[in-house]
Amino acid sequence: MWTLLATIPDPEIPVISITDLGIVRSVDLRGATCRVAITPTYSGCPATSVIALSVEMALSDAGLTPMIETRIDPPWTTDWLTDAARDKLRRYGIAPPSPGGGPDACPQCGSARVTRVSQFGSTPCKAHWRCDDCLEPFDYFKCH
Amino acid sequence: MGDNTLVLGHRLSEWCGLGPALEEDIALANTALDLIGQTQMWLGLAAEVEEQGRDADDLAMLRDVWDFRNLLLVERPNGDFGLTMMRSFLFDHWHHAMLSRLTASSDERVAAIAAKAVKEVSYHAERSAEMVIGLGDGTEESHRRMRAALDTLWPYTGEMFVNDDVDERLARAGIAPLPTDLRGGWEETVRDILARATLTVPEEGFAHAGGRSGARHSEHLGHMLTQMQWLQRAYPGATW
Numbered sequence: 001m002w003t004l005l006a007t008i009p010d011p012e013i014p015v016i017s018i019t020d021l022g023i024v025r026s027v028d029l030r031g032a033t034c035r036v037a038i039t040p041t042y043s044g045c046p047a048t049s050v051i052a053l054s055v056e057m058a059l060s061d062a063g064l065t066p067m068i069e070t071r072i073d074p075p076w077t078t079d080w081l082t083d084a085a086r087d088k089l090r091r092y093g094i095a096p097p098s099p100g101g102g103p104d105a106c107p108q109c110g111s112a113r114v115t116r117v118s119q120f121g122s123t124p125c126k127a128h129w130r131c132d133d134c135l136e137p138f139d140y141f142k143c144h
Numbered sequence: 145m146g147d148n149t150l151v152l153g154h155r156l157s158e159w160c161g162l163g164p165a166l167e168e169d170i171a172l173a174n175t176a177l178d179l180i181g182q183t184q185m186w187l188g189l190a191a192e193v194e195e196q197g198r199d200a201d202d203l204a205m206l207r208d209v210w211d212f213r214n215l216l217l218v219e220r221p222n223g224d225f226g227l228t229m230m231r232s233f234l235f236d237h238w239h240h241a242m243l244s245r246l247t248a249s250s251d252e253r254v255a256a257i258a259a260k261a262v263k264e265v266s267y268h269a270e271r272s273a274e275m276v277i278g279l280g281d282g283t284e285e286s287h288r289r290m291r292a293a294l295d296t297l298w299p300y301t302g303e304m305f306v307n308d309d310v311d312e313r314l315a316r317a318g319i320a321p322l323p324t325d326l327r328g329g330w331e332e333t334v335r336d337i338l339a340r341a342t343l344t345v346p347e348e349g350f351a352h353a354g355g356r357s358g359a360r361h362s363e364h365l366g367h368m369l370t371q372m373q374w375l376q377r378a379y380p381g382a383t384w
Contacts, residue, residue, distance in 0.1 A: 043260055044181025072185065073256035075263060119271050120171035124178060124264075128167060144263055 001027045001034065008058055011050040012123050015092040018051055022080025025071050034059050035067040039076045041144070042124035078144045089141055095129065097143040106131035107138055116140075145242075146186030147214035150204055151365070152235060153179030154372050155222060164225050171271060175232070178264040185257045205376040209358075209366050216355035217300035219365040223293070226279055226286065230293035233272035237333050238304045240269045241326045250318035273337045280341025287342065294343050302351020304330070 005027065006019040018024055018038075025037040036055055040048045052068045059066035078097040081089075086096035095103030095114075105112050111133035119142075121128040126139040156176035163169025187200035198206075217235055222228045243265055246258035280290040305327040307315075314320040338345055354360025375382060 040181075042178060042181060042264060043185060044177035044179070046177070072260045073252070075256075075260040118167035118171055119267055120167070120174040122170070124174055128170075142267075 001029055004058060004062060005036070005055065008051070008054050011047045011054070013089070013092070013094065015088050016085045018055070020082050020085035020088065022082065022085075023051070023076060029064075032063065032065050033067060034064040035069060037069045037071045039071050039074075041076050043072075045124050047123075076144070078141065081141075093138060094126070095138060095140040097141045099143060101143060103129055103138075103140045106134060106136065108136045109134040145246075146183050146190055146200075146203070147212050148218050148235070148239070149179040149186060150183040151212070151214045151368065152218040152232070153177075153183060154368060155218065155220075156228070156232070158222055159228065168225070172228075175268050175271075178261075178268070182257070182261045182264070185260070189253050189257065201376075205373050209361050209369060211358060212355075212361060212365060212369075213358055214355055214365075215300070215303050216352050216362055217297065217303065219355065219362055219368060220297065220300065221364050223296075224289060226289040227293040227296065229272055229275045229279065230290060230297055232268065233276045233337070234297055234301050234334065236265060236269040236272045237337075238301075238326065238330050240265045241330055241333075242321070245321040245326070249320060254319060276337060276343075277341045280338070280343045290341065291343055294338070295346055298346045299348070299350050300352050302349070303353045303355060306351075306353060306356070308357065 002019060002024075005024055006017050008018045010016050010018055010021050021041070023039050023041060025039050026035075027037075028035040036059070038048075038052060038055070048070075052070075055068055056066045081097065089096045090107050093107050095105070095107045098104050102116060103114055106114055109131060111131055113132040115130050115132055117128040117130050117137065119127050121139050125142055125144065127142050128137065129140045130137045153176045156172050156179065159169065159172040160176070161169065163172055183204065184200050187203040191198045191200055191203055215235070217231060220227075220231055222231075240262065243258045243262040247255055247262060249255040249258065276290065279286040281287070282290075305323045307322050307324050311320070311323055315322045335345060355362075
């Protein structure tokens with residue numbers, strides 16, 4: 001079941017899956033009924049309903065009856081991102097979250113000389129940064 | 145809590161496409177999105193607790209002015225960008241303090257929503273503080289506008305710290321802190337940031353009230369609801 005869910009991409013960052021993102025909390029299969037608990041990343045994230053729909057469709061396609069549950073406790077944290085997800089993000093041009101509160105390096109050229117443009121970016125989970133060496137703007141996946 | 149986030153979330157969304165710079169526009173829209181998301185959780189819980197068969201959407205879209213329990217501060221119109229940022233700044237730091245305390249609520253559902261929301265609000269509070277410092281300690285014009293914004297909005301902050309009977313009951317049950325208990329910490333933080341913004345807190349202690357009780361909302365809330373609720377009112381039961 002987890003393998004099936006691992007094929008569902010995050011609608012906003014399609015390079016990582018919803019299991020990479022760490023938002024699938026539990027999967028419980030009883031007979032043909034599959035109960036999946038999902039923790040939203042940000043409370044207003046528009047991707048949440050799209051993700052629930054994708055899970056529902058994937059399970060239905062597999063011949064199962066889906067039951068999707070939203071679980072907010074404990075709240076999602078970027079610590080739940082898998083290591084594979086961090087690498088995928090970097091290769092995709094998004095700096096992965098770092099405990100220091102900002103990106104370690106520019107995901108394009110690797111320079112450590114980076115400047116924050118805005119705490120808020122193209123989606124609730126990202127901030128907008130710029131590299132001072134290659135001058136490219138890039139997204140940083142915020143620590144949360 | 146849900147009415148505050150709904151009303152301020154709507155106010156901030158009014159900036160969408162109008163922000164003074166692309167980054168600011170995006171930041172305002174992101175903050176609005178967080179607040180509307182939190183509204184769904186708070187009003188969802190409120191609907192569950194009242195057991196009248198209503199849901200979060202009903203509470204947001206089908207209540208009239210007098211049923212809203214938000215602070216008068218958040219229904220103040222946007223004004224210029226400085227006034228919007230000052231309003232957010234004064235609210236965000238109260239919001240953050242309140243949510244931090246609510247994470248220890250004796251009601252598990254309240255604690256869970258607060259734990260989720262406080263992470264988002266720490267970003268809001270950080271940004272609005274930076275903005276108030278940048279604009280207050282900025283040019284002559286930006287300083288003048290921020291000073292005017294503070295003078296206009298300060299009398300709306302007192303309402304955050306007035307206890308009523310419901311607050312007393314909630315505090316006794318360990319569900320929420322007494323509003324008065326939040327005042328000290330809030331004032332210390334806010335005054336420190338305003339000092340760095342070279343802004344002086346007005347000395348007059350007058351405080352508007354009547355938003356949290358619903359008894360005396362300003363005319364602005366009615367205008368806002370007219371816009372926010374018109375589709376659901378004109379086409380009852382319409383869904384997205």
